[in-house]
Amino acid sequence: MRIAVFGGSFNPPHVAHQMVALYVLETAPVDSLWLVPCFRHPFDKPLEPFDDRFRMCELAGTALGPRVHVSDIERSLGGPSRTLLTIRRLRELHPEHQFSLVIGGDLVAEVPSWYGAAELQASVELIVVGRTGVGATPGALAMPEVSSTEVRRALRDGKSVEGLVPRVVLDYIYERGLYRPQHQQETP
Numbered sequence: 347m348r349i350a351v352f353g354g355s356f357n358p359p360h361v362a363h364q365m366v367a368l369y370v371l372e373t374a375p376v377d378s379l380w381l382v383p384c385f386r387h388p389f390d391k392p393l394e395p396f397d398d399r400f401r402m403c404e405l406a407g408t409a410l411g412p413r414v415h416v417s418d419i420e421r422s423l424g425g426p427s428r429t430l431l432t433i434r435r436l437r438e439l440h441p442e443h444q445f446s447l448v449i450g451g452d453l454v455a456e457v458p459s460w461y462g463a464a465e466l467q468a469s470v471e472l473i474v475v476g477r478t479g480v481g482a483t484p485g486a487l488a489m490p491e492v493s494s495t496e497v498r499r500a501l502r503d504g505k506s507v508e509g510l511v512p513r514v515v516l517d518y519i520y521e522r523g524l525y526r527p528q529h530q531q532e533t534p
Contacts, residue, residue, distance in 0.1 A: 350374060350473055351436065352448040353382040353420075353429060355494065357393050358519060359406040360511050362492035366475050369489070370448055371413055374473050378413045379448070381406075384427035385420035388461075394524050396421055405514040430462035433470055450489075451476035501525035 350370050367379050381403045385396055407414040420427045447470045492510050500507050
C-alpha cells in the first residue's frame with residue numbers, strides 16, 4: 347500500500363487538517379493517509395495531553411472514512427518527535443508499505459534544516475499542500491487559513507470556533523474542558 351503520513355501537533359485538529367487529508371487522498375497516488383500526532387513537540391511547545399490529541403484525530407478522521415488511520419507511532423518512540431525517526435520506524439514496522447510525507451507549502455523551505463533532512467528527503471516523496479497566502483502554487487488549490495494557534499486562542503477567550511473545528515472534535519474539547527485558561531497543557 348501507498349501511505350501518506352500527515353504528522354502534526356493537531357492541537358487541536360481542525361477543518362483545514364481534514365481538508366488536507368481529503369485533498370491528498372483524492373489527488374495524490376496514495377491508498378491511505380495516516381494522521382500522526384506528535385508525542386512531544388521538538389521545541390517543547392506546550393500541548394494538550396497526547397491521548398486527547400490522539401482521540402481528537404480519531405474523531406476528525408472518522409468523517410473521512412476508512413482510508414484514514416490514526417497512528418500512535420510517536421508515542422511508542424517517546425521523546426521529542428522527529429519526522430525522520432518516525433518514518434524510519436514506520437518503514438521498519440511496515441516494510442510492505444511505501445510511505446510519502448504530507449507537508450504544508452509553508453514548511454518546504456524549512457525541510458533542509460530538519461533533523462536528518464538529507465536522509466528524510468531521500469527516503470520519502472513529499473506531498474506539498476499550499477495554504478492560502480503561504481506556499482501555494484499559483485493556480486493550485488490552497489487550503490484555507492485555519493490555525494490551531496488561533497483556535498486555541500479563541501477557545502481560551504471564550505469565542506466561537508464554529509466552522510473551524512469539526513463538530514465532534516469541538517464536542518470533545520468542551521466535554522474534556524480543553525484549551526481553557528485554567529486547563530494545564532503538558533510538556534512530556
